[in-house]
Amino acid sequence: MLILTRKKGQSIVINNNIEIVISAIDGDQVKIGIVAPSEVNVLRKEVYLAVQQSNREAASPRINLAELKKITRPK
Numbered sequence: 238m239l240i241l242t243r244k245k246g247q248s249i250v251i252n253n254n255i256e257i258v259i260s261a262i263d264g265d266q267v268k269i270g271i272v273a274p275s276e277v278n279v280l281r282k283e284v285y286l287a288v289q290q291s292n293r294e295a296a297s298p299r300i301n302l303a304e305l306k307k308i309t310r311p312k
Contacts (some may be wrong), residue, residue: 242260244259244261244262245259245261245262246258246259246260247259254273254274254277255271255272255273255274255277256271256273257269257270257271257302258270258271258272
């Protein structure tokens with residue numbers, strides 16, 4: 238992990254096309270602005286983790302395969 242010290246109004250650049258700007262500092266809260274190409278996804282980590290969990294749940298089978306076979310077999 239790289240740790241940098243920045244002041245209000247200063248920024249860092251990532252990969253030549255993403256800029257992180259410190260826009261305000263209020264006590265223990267820091268407001269940042271992110272300038273990035275539209276094809277770059279920018280999410281808060283808690284949102285990213287929730288999306289990943291939702292994707293895992295959507296990809297997992299909700300019905301037992303044995304139960305499914307019972308439903309689709311002709312009698």
